[in-house]
Amino acid sequence: MTCPVCQKSSSGDFSPFCSKMCKNSDLLAWLNEKYRVPCEDPVQEKDDMDDE
Ligand SMILES: [Zn+2]
Numbered sequence: 001m002t003c004p005v006c007q008k009s010s011s012g013d014f015s016p017f018c019s020k021m022c023k024n025s026d027l028l029a030w031l032n033e034k035y036r037v038p039c040e041d042p043v044q045e046k047d048d049m050d051d052e
Contacts, residue, residue: 003018
């Protein structure tokens with residue numbers, strides 16, 4: 001199998017990754033993508049009217 005992060009051949013322990021580092025790196029990339037989802041918040045429309 002080939003490590004999806006660095007394209008080296010992976011060993012069994014961290015399959016499909018070649019090492020713990022690549023496994024973590026892929027997990028971080030996945031988390032980054034997850035947190036990057038735009039947060040639409042339609043509740044914030046009437047928020048600038050209490051400035052008297
Ligand atoms: Zn790797």
